[in-house]
Amino acid sequence: MRPTTETELAGIVTAAAAPLLVRGGGTRRIGEAAGQVLETSGLTGVVLYEPGALTLVAKAGTPVAEVEAVLTGERQRLAFEVPDLRGLLGREGVSTIGGVVAANASGPRRVQAGACRDSLLGVRFVDGTGAVIKNGGRVMKNVTGYDLVKLMAGSHGTLGVLTEASFKVQAVPEAEATLRCEGLDARQAVAALAVAMGSPFDVSGAAWTPADGAVVRVEGLAGSVDYRAAELLTRLGAGWSRVEGAGHWRAIRDVSGFAGREGAVWRVSVKPSDAPLVLEALAPVVRDMVMDWAGGLLWLLVEDGTPGAVVRGALPGGHATRVRGAGEGPVFHPEAPALARVTAGLRARFDPKGVFNQGMMG
Amino acid sequence: MDMPVPDAAILARKGRIVARLRALLPADAVIDDAAEVRVYECDALSAYRCPPMAAVLPRTTAEVSAVLRVCWEEGVPVVPRGSGTSLAGGALPTADCVILGVARMNAVLEADYQNRFVRVQSGRTNLSVTGAVEAEGFFYAPDPSSQLACAIAGNIAMNSGGAHCLKYGVTTNNLLGVTLVQMDGTVLEIGGPWADAGGLDVLGVVCGSEGQLGVVTEATLRILPKPEGARPVLIGFASNEVAGACVADIIKAGVLPVAIEFMDRMLIRVCEDFAQAGYPDCEALLIIEVEGSDAEIDEQLALITAIAARHDPVAVIEAEDEAQARRIWLGRKSAFSAIGKISDYMCLDGTIPVSSLPHVLRRIGEMSVEFGLAVGNVFHAGDGNMHPLILYDANKPGDLETCERFGAEVLKLCVEVGGCLTGEHGVGIEKRDLMGVQFAPEDIEAQLRVKDVFDPKWLLNPAKVFPLAVTSDRRAA
Ligand SMILES: Cc1cc2nc3c(=O)[nH]c(=O)nc-3n(C[C@H](O)[C@H](O)[C@@H](O)COP(=O)(O)OP(=O)(O)OC[C@H]3O[C@@H](n4cnc5c(N)ncnc54)[C@H](O)[C@@H]3O)c2cc1C
Numbered sequence: 001m002r003p004t005t006e007t008e009l010a011g012i013v014t015a016a017a018a019p020l021l022v023r024g025g026g027t028r029r030i031g032e033a034a035g036q037v038l039e040t041s042g043l044t045g046v047v048l049y050e051p052g053a054l055t056l057v058a059k060a061g062t063p064v065a066e067v068e069a070v071l072t073g074e075r076q077r078l079a080f081e082v083p084d085l086r087g088l089l090g091r092e093g094v095s096t097i098g099g100v101v102a103a104n105a106s107g108p109r110r111v112q113a114g115a116c117r118d119s120l121l122g123v124r125f126v127d128g129t130g131a132v133i134k135n136g137g138r139v140m141k142n143v144t145g146y147d148l149v150k151l152m153a154g155s156h157g158t159l160g161v162l163t164e165a166s167f168k169v170q171a172v173p174e175a176e177a178t179l180r181c182e183g184l185d186a187r188q189a190v191a192a193l194a195v196a197m198g199s200p201f202d203v204s205g206a207a208w209t210p211a212d213g214a215v216v217r218v219e220g221l222a223g224s225v226d227y228r229a230a231e232l233l234t235r236l237g238a239g240w241s242r243v244e245g246a247g248h249w250r251a252i253r254d255v256s257g258f259a260g261r262e263g264a265v266w267r268v269s270v271k272p273s274d275a276p277l278v279l280e281a282l283a284p285v286v287r288d289m290v291m292d293w294a295g296g297l298l299w300l301l302v303e304d305g306t307p308g309a310v311v312r313g314a315l316p317g318g319h320a321t322r323v324r325g326a327g328e329g330p331v332f333h334p335e336a337p338a339l340a341r342v343t344a345g346l347r348a349r350f351d352p353k354g355v356f357n358q359g360m361m362g
Numbered sequence: 363m364d365m366p367v368p369d370a371a372i373l374a375r376k377g378r379i380v381a382r383l384r385a386l387l388p389a390d391a392v393i394d395d396a397a398e399v400r401v402y403e404c405d406a407l408s409a410y411r412c413p414p415m416a417a418v419l420p421r422t423t424a425e426v427s428a429v430l431r432v433c434w435e436e437g438v439p440v441v442p443r444g445s446g447t448s449l450a451g452g453a454l455p456t457a458d459c460v461i462l463g464v465a466r467m468n469a470v471l472e473a474d475y476q477n478r479f480v481r482v483q484s485g486r487t488n489l490s491v492t493g494a495v496e497a498e499g500f501f502y503a504p505d506p507s508s509q510l511a512c513a514i515a516g517n518i519a520m521n522s523g524g525a526h527c528l529k530y531g532v533t534t535n536n537l538l539g540v541t542l543v544q545m546d547g548t549v550l551e552i553g554g555p556w557a558d559a560g561g562l563d564v565l566g567v568v569c570g571s572e573g574q575l576g577v578v579t580e581a582t583l584r585i586l587p588k589p590e591g592a593r594p595v596l597i598g599f600a601s602n603e604v605a606g607a608c609v610a611d612i613i614k615a616g617v618l619p620v621a622i623e624f625m626d627r628m629l630i631r632v633c634e635d636f637a638q639a640g641y642p643d644c645e646a647l648l649i650i651e652v653e654g655s656d657a658e659i660d661e662q663l664a665l666i667t668a669i670a671a672r673h674d675p676v677a678v679i680e681a682e683d684e685a686q687a688r689r690i691w692l693g694r695k696s697a698f699s700a701i702g703k704i705s706d707y708m709c710l711d712g713t714i715p716v717s718s719l720p721h722v723l724r725r726i727g728e729m730s731v732e733f734g735l736a737v738g739n740v741f742h743a744g745d746g747n748m749h750p751l752i753l754y755d756a757n758k759p760g761d762l763e764t765c766e767r768f769g770a771e772v773l774k775l776c777v778e779v780g781g782c783l784t785g786e787h788g789v790g791i792e793k794r795d796l797m798g799v800q801f802a803p804e805d806i807e808a809q810l811r812v813k814d815v816f817d818p819k820w821l822l823n824p825a826k827v828f829p830l831a832v833t834s835d836r837r838a839a
């Protein structure tokens with residue numbers, strides 16, 4: 001089913017008696033869910049764009065590429081650096097902006113500019129009863145009623161089908177600089193990245209891979225970027241130098257180093273200083289890794305079939321999601337019982353018939 | 363302002379309820395004396411007052427849980443309270459409620475500079491969070507003007523903002539986790555010192571829920587390294603429209619000031635009289651602050667003043683030194699006190715798309731004539747969060763009501779142009795009855811369902827946020 005208006009979509013949900021599988025571009029869905037496919041790709045178009053107010057509103061099925069093209073025309077962008085995980089997940093197709101919101105998909109700039117949920121100003125969605133609901137709006141500050149915008153971001157289509165999303169956007173800065181140091185191990189990298197993040201130099205990226213080493217990014221006005229890059233080099237010490245090109249960040253954002261390689265992929269969210277501990281504990285099964293967010297995010301390529309309990313057992317806190325491949329146990333990290341009751345309650349209230357993405361996030 | 367009729371059955375059981383609470387807490391932490399509970403009769407929306415049945419001042423999450431459990435068993439409404447600085451009546455009691463104040467819960471539990479977070483008990487004041495980490499060169503970014511007094515608990519409940527949110531975001535963008543106690547005493551740990559939720563973003567909906575979903579007892583907050591320096595520039599303009607256009611151009615140019623504050627002629631004069639800040643006498647002024655090293659500040663201010671020059675400014679005052687920077691901010695920061703000195707006032711908090719600024723300011727000026735009440739404008743222009751201050755005379759019969767009608771019209775206008783009723787102060791009781799202007803019934807119903815999940819008996823701060831008629835069945839059930 002491929003509705004072309006919100007009303008038509010609401011009608012489909014109202015009439016639905018069997019489970020629906022919500023699909024944007026189908027490029028990123030992770031987790032198991034069954035049901036009749038409900039596509040959002042018929043709901044497209046940038047509805048409003050005010051560069052002077054830094055706001056953009058788009059229908060949920062709008063291709064991410066279309067949104068980015070419109071923004072680029074005004075030298076603006078989505079601050080949270082939308083990842084393109086098609087290579088990693090081995091999928092083809094056209095990612096939609098609704099899918100990005102539903103996954104709260106956020107790249108390296110999250111450490112400075114926040115996640116997708118932090119740029120998201122408002123949503124419209126159809127809940128499980130077929131009601132069309134709006135929350136938030138298109139202004140920068142809004143505390144009117146409960147913040148269902150955040151709740152919808154990252155809800156993976158379990159609470160409703162998004163039909164429209166509005167974003168705060170950002171001007172593309174005049175300049176950027178990347179600093180790099182090869183030959184660090186995970187522990188040394190996390191320590192160095194913490195120095196960068198703890199400096200007043202407004203770092204907008206802090207990542208590490210075993211092959212390419214640690215990278216730190218600053219962005220802004222040209223003079224300021226040169227100044228901060230130089231100051232950071234002084235603080236970071238020997239081994240660090242300024243390098244050209246933005247390629248490092250694309251590779252980290254898209255985890256492109258894992259594309260086409262065998263193995264399961266886990267996305268692990270931890271306290272940054274815990275990252276080396278997790279890597280040490282999982283050394284026997286990990287084949288490759290990407291560390292982003294100064295250690296707060298680990299992408300792990302592990303032996304296919306590694307049980308979830310093994311990966312999750314290595315975490316002192318935080319959570320782990322299996323984004324690709326096999327492994328005993330649920331895809332999403334199990335929540336503590338009291339919180340799981342709240343989550344289940346929210347799903348039951350927003351989707352009383354249980355039609356959306358059954359089996360997802362469970 | 364309508365409030366629910368107090369439940370006579372609860373009041374009749376007051377002795378028993380208070381005795382049960384006393385069994386849980388130290389003697390001085392349960393207050394039920396009619397004179398003493400008056401301390402809690404209102405928040406900063408002081409036109410509305412009602413002493414609670416009792417107040418409790420727990421010190422730990424376990425005590426909060428025990429208190430809530432008893433109130434849940436007894437069916438007693440609970441109104442959580444931080445420092446009582448809400449401008450929306452969020453902490454206003456009902457006569458049959460227990461006020462749960464977190465003021466005694468003010469410890470710093472953990473400060474982790476490597477991972478850049480601090481964990482505090484929720485009663486800690488906003489400014490003292492920064493106070494606890496600034497020796498290490500860090501600060502907590504959201505900075506409501508009330509930061510000396512207001513508590514993190516209230517900040518989370520209202521999702522408070524401040525002058526520097528333009529760059530650093532509001533509370534929700536700086537909150538990593540909370541310990542939340544549900545009305546039945548269940549303790550939830552939500553989030554933590556990692557970046558995102560493993561499941562639904564429950565933290566996101568708790569922040570800004572105005573004390574209706576649970577009592578926040580602890581919070582994990584992101585802290586940031588302090589910038590090397592900051593400097594404001596003050597730019598005067600010949601009209602509000604021109605100042606508004608200049609704001610849009612600065613934003614579009616890609617410089618990201620930490621603050622862009624706007625004042626109109628009335629506020630400029632009142633603040634100048636009050637604070638002798640050296641403001642030029644003009645129709646509108648902007649205070650724009652940027653951060654960084656001296657050279658970085660120069661670079662940004664050069665760009666900003668070049669943009670401003672295209673809008674024929676009548677004055678450009680760049681702070682030469684620390685003292686002048688303080689003076690520039692002094693006028694702005696004393697705006698509320700300065701107005702308070704000359705009149706009673708109501709502070710609105712609607713937010714509008716920045717592009718509508720000139721239109722909305724013009725309409726507010728026209729309404730001021732229609733309603734016969736003076737109005738001044740001071741606000742966070744970078745994000746469109748307006749604070750029109752309507753002057754009235756509390757001693758003149760009917761004036762408050764006229765002021766409230768005027769205020770309601772302004773907020774409707776904000777919604778009409780694509781904005782919202784409240785940008786940072788919250789709905790509370792003040793904007794409760796206007797929710798229908800911004801939301802359709804289904805939109806409100808979706809929000810009520812969230813409360814149903816967290817607080818099925820509707821005992822936590824039940825008379826706030828939503829129109830009473832809409833929630834009456836749930837509250838009675
Ligand atoms: C835990 C987790 C973390 C992830 N993190 C990242 C990340 O950090 N970066 C990244 O790039 N990707 C991440 N993904 C992958 C992610 O699913 C996408 O990034 C997403 O952006 C895809 O766009 P799409 O249009 O192809 O969506 P699809 O692949 O079609 O759908 C993605 C998910 O969103 C739902 N969905 C799609 N459209 C809508 C809609 N309109 N309303 C409601 N639900 C909808 C789908 O049901 C599905 O669950 C993550 C996935 C998961 C499960």
Ligand SMILES: Cc1cc2nc3c(=O)[nH]c(=O)nc-3n(C[C@H](O)[C@H](O)[C@H](O)COP(=O)(O)OP(=O)(O)OC[C@H]3O[C@@H](n4cnc5c(N)ncnc54)[C@H](O)[C@@H]3O)c2cc1C
Pocket residue numbers: 405406441442443444445446447448449451452453464484505506507508511512513514515516517518519520521522523524525572573574576577578579698786787788823
């Ligand atoms: C002079 C002045 C200037 C102000 N400036 C700003 C400003 O610049 N920006 C801004 O955003 N606000 C501002 N405010 C409004 C106010 O300070 C904020 O809303 C603040 O966050 C309230 O905090 P509090 O601790 O005083 O909360 P209270 O007034 O005690 O309570 C506010 C709300 O929080 C709930 N609550 C309190 N404690 C808890 C808890 N433990 N768990 C759950 N819910 C709880 C209450 O039930 C109530 O709904 C200003 C107020 C004044 C008086």
